[in-house]
Amino acid sequence: MNIASFAPLAVVLPILGAALTFLLIRHSRAQRAVSIALLSLTLALECLLLASAWNGGTAAVTIGGWLPPFGIVMVVDQFSSLMLVVSSAVSLAVLVYATGQGMADGDEDAPVSIFHPTYLILVAGVSNAFLSGDLFNLYVGFEILLTASYVLMTLGGTGPRIRAGVTYVVVSVVSSVLFLIAIAMVYGATGTVNMADLAIKLGDLDQGTRTLLHVMLLVAFGIKAAVFPLSFWLPDSYPTAPAPVTAVFAGLLTKVGVYAMVRTETLLFPGDTLNTPLMVVALLTMVVGILGALAQSDIKRLLSFTLVSHIGYMVFGLAMSSAVGLAAAVFYVAHHITIQTSLFMVTGLVERRGGSSSVDRLGGLAKLSPVLGLLFFIPGMNLAGIPPFSGFLGKVGLLQAGVQLGTPLAYALVIGGVVTSLLTLLAIARVWNRAFWRRPTDAEHPDPVLLATPAGRVSGPGAKVNNTVTLLPRTMVGSTAGLVVLGLALTVFAGPLFSLSDRAARDMLDRTPYIQSVLGDGASVPGTTAVGGSR
Amino acid sequence: MSVNLTLLIVMGALYACGIYLILERSLTRVLLGLMLLANATNLLILATGGYAGLAPLFAKDTPAQDYNDPLPQALILTSIVISFAVTAFMLGIIYRTWVLARQDDIQDDIEDLRVAETPSFDAEDDAEVPAETSEFPLTMLGSDGRNVSNHGASVVGAGQEMDQPVATLVAGGREMPAEHAAAEEKPGSLNVDPHHVGPSPEGGGK
Numbered sequence: 001m002n003i004a005s006f007a008p009l010a011v012v013l014p015i016l017g018a019a020l021t022f023l024l025i026r027h028s029r030a031q032r033a034v035s036i037a038l039l040s041l042t043l044a045l046e047c048l049l050l051a052s053a054w055n056g057g058t059a060a061v062t063i064g065g066w067l068p069p070f071g072i073v074m075v076v077d078q079f080s081s082l083m084l085v086v087s088s089a090v091s092l093a094v095l096v097y098a099t100g101q102g103m104a105d106g107d108e109d110a111p112v113s114i115f116h117p118t119y120l121i122l123v124a125g126v127s128n129a130f131l132s133g134d135l136f137n138l139y140v141g142f143e144i145l146l147t148a149s150y151v152l153m154t155l156g157g158t159g160p161r162i163r164a165g166v167t168y169v170v171v172s173v174v175s176s177v178l179f180l181i182a183i184a185m186v187y188g189a190t191g192t193v194n195m196a197d198l199a200i201k202l203g204d205l206d207q208g209t210r211t212l213l214h215v216m217l218l219v220a221f222g223i224k225a226a227v228f229p230l231s232f233w234l235p236d237s238y239p240t241a242p243a244p245v246t247a248v249f250a251g252l253l254t255k256v257g258v259y260a261m262v263r264t265e266t267l268l269f270p271g272d273t274l275n276t277p278l279m280v281v282a283l284l285t286m287v288v289g290i291l292g293a294l295a296q297s298d299i300k301r302l303l304s305f306t307l308v309s310h311i312g313y314m315v316f317g318l319a320m321s322s323a324v325g326l327a328a329a330v331f332y333v334a335h336h337i338t339i340q341t342s343l344f345m346v347t348g349l350v351e352r353r354g355g356s357s358s359v360d361r362l363g364g365l366a367k368l369s370p371v372l373g374l375l376f377f378i379p380g381m382n383l384a385g386i387p388p389f390s391g392f393l394g395k396v397g398l399l400q401a402g403v404q405l406g407t408p409l410a411y412a413l414v415i416g417g418v419v420t421s422l423l424t425l426l427a428i429a430r431v432w433n434r435a436f437w438r439r440p441t442d443a444e445h446p447d448p449v450l451l452a453t454p455a456g457r458v459s460g461p462g463a464k465v466n467n468t469v470t471l472l473p474r475t476m477v478g479s480t481a482g483l484v485v486l487g488l489a490l491t492v493f494a495g496p497l498f499s500l501s502d503r504a505a506r507d508m509l510d511r512t513p514y515i516q517s518v519l520g521d522g523a524s525v526p527g528t529t530a531v532g533g534s535r
Numbered sequence: 536m537s538v539n540l541t542l543l544i545v546m547g548a549l550y551a552c553g554i555y556l557i558l559e560r561s562l563t564r565v566l567l568g569l570m571l572l573a574n575a576t577n578l579l580i581l582a583t584g585g586y587a588g589l590a591p592l593f594a595k596d597t598p599a600q601d602y603n604d605p606l607p608q609a610l611i612l613t614s615i616v617i618s619f620a621v622t623a624f625m626l627g628i629i630y631r632t633w634v635l636a637r638q639d640d641i642q643d644d645i646e647d648l649r650v651a652e653t654p655s656f657d658a659e660d661d662a663e664v665p666a667e668t669s670e671f672p673l674t675m676l677g678s679d680g681r682n683v684s685n686h687g688a689s690v691v692g693a694g695q696e697m698d699q700p701v702a703t704l705v706a707g708g709r710e711m712p713a714e715h716a717a718a719e720e721k722p723g724s725l726n727v728d729p730h731h732v733g734p735s736p737e738g739g740g741k
Binding site: 006030136140143147151154159160162163164165166167170173174176177180181183184185187188193228236239295296297298301429 | 625
């Protein structure tokens with residue numbers, strides 16, 4: 001029996017975990033054990049899925065015995081299994097981090113025991129969205145993860161979180177309504193919501209209808225992915241959430257939107273009609289996002305703006321609609337999930353150690369805690385795209401694709417990408433200079449806690465200021481370090497990973513493996529020669 | 536596929552009211568708007584199923600085209616459940632806002648406003664470096680022979696204020712400290728024009 005037929009377990013296991021942890025709501029130790037165990041199990045399963053898809057085995061699983069195109073299918077190909085593995089690895093690290101934070105703060109029976117069930121449902125929603133081979137099931141996956149994210153965003157119900165939560169919920173609901181309208185229109189036009197079936201039937205529609213459906217879907221996903229004119233909500237809502245929540249949101253939620261955009265572009269609407277607007281949007285997302293980051297003094301807000309800005313790189317690769325560009329985009333998504341999450345996790349540690357996440361108040365952290373400095377420095381340089389790191393490799397791939405396309409707009413994107421990379425370096429260097437390098441006394445609004453710390457004090461991980469609160473618990477530092485190491489591993493194993501992304505990109509552009517794995521080998525794929533041959 | 540005109544008109548009216556309501560600042564109205572949008576979308580999905588047919592219960596003698604299309608109704612059921620959950624959650628949030636702030640309005644983001652009000656002049660990055668490079672930075676002579684202190688505030692607006700004998704400026708009939716005057720000339724400062732309150736360049740959406 002093929003391992004891919006166990007793919008639905010990637011959704012079922014976290015939901016099972018959510019149910020169990022909900023039952024164990026009064027026993028936080030058992031809750032922790034169950035959620036970490038089930039998430040590890042899910043990760044192991046997804047690694048097997050990735051291994052089975054590694055050399056190009058696209059497999060479809062029909063749910064409940066309903067044959068496609070009528071029943072729901074889940075599709076495991078290189079892109080979806082890679083996303084599954086990276087997202088689960090990241091969510092496992094963040095889960096360990098969050099439990100470390102909970103244990104350190106001694107909130108054994110705080111109301112946040114709702115955290116574990118909600119978190120696992122979020123993971124289930126993300127997995128469902130990645131695996132779904134059905135447009136409406138994709139919508140359900142989005143709703144699962146969004147509803148869980150509403151709860152996580154407003155965890156504790158403090159004033160700022162409620163304020164940010166309102167913006168977030170309203171924007172997300174509106175984008176979901178747009179998505180649902182698009183699904184209704186797609187169904188009205190074609191009579192199916194199965195994505196492989198749609199790939200065949202959408203080609204028969206006339207150009208105007210196709211463009212309408214295409215734009216509707218892209219706008220709905222664009223809001224979720226925080227692409228420039230639709231990104232205003234993100235820096236307003238992410239920074240107020242608890243540190244682990246912000247970390248996992250930054251890593252996963254926007255990437256699910258990007259994933260959906262990639263599927264829309266490659267599988268459903270493989271023509272080139274909207275590539276020019278996408279390129280313009282990618283350029284604006286990169287540049288406007290990073291300019292926003294430069295204006296911020298709060299590290300979390302700054303990182304949220306860099307998140308928006310780097311979504312632009314992924315759209316850049318997607319808009320090239322060449323195998324090189326798409327492969328670079330796939331690689332970049334995997335890289336960015338890891339790096340952005342680890343940066344937010346380090347910021348959570350900075351906030352614990354320094355008492356604030358505002359660079360106006362911080363100073364001298366590199367001396368106070370060299371470990372923290374190292375943990376920030378590595379992913380920071382990686383994000384900026386300094387040569388040996390995976391961020392550099394991904395950007396080089398994108399620039400290659402841009403130069404290969406060779407139109408004036410593509411060159412503008414290449415230049416914009418380089419400028420954005422440099423400005424990211426500037427933004428990260430500013431944080432580094434202010435929060436880590438200067439003396440605490442030089443801060444604009446010096447923090448009394450930082451000033452009071454005597455210079456010769458022991459301050460590695462596990463340092464205690466008083467007897468109750470551990471500033472840098474080992475589990476939190478350890479999980480952050482684990483994710484930073486994973487980011488480095490993406491650099492070390494960039495070769496195999498790039499060849500995997502390349503195969504994933506070719507398969508997506510070809511469309512035949514996807515459609516035939518869902519609808520059977522006899523399915524005719526329209527325009528295969530035109531699509532596969534010219535690229 | 537034929538479409539029921541009444542349903543279409545109702546759907547349009549619901550969309551119009553919904554969009555109007557979500558543009559309000561009052562949270563309860565926003566919630567009502569979202570509910571109307573969700574219901575309008577449900578009608579849209581219903582419309583995609585074509586006009587009414589027989590209930591989709593299998594009977595041997597009925598030809599396939601006489602049945603109603605059951606899929607849109609399954610989709611609507613799912614979307615009703617989802618919007619139910621979201622509505623319940625929004626009600627919870629609205630209640631919480633009321634408990635915390637005693638008002639039903641969307642609150643402004645304080646940090647966002649703060650960034651928006653920050654002048655583009657940054658003392659650390661943009662000030663002319665007067666004496667910092669010296670090994671003995673307590674007091675020293677400036678280029679015009681006067682004493683220049685090392686403390687940032689008084690040299691913040693170096694430029695033309697250097698010529699002023701005292702650290703206050705008379706600008707527009709008001710007297711203000713030199714550093715405020717420096718800030719006043721920068722775009723993005725709230726002081727640019729007391730009568731003009733608008734989004735500033737760095738602020739983003741408020």
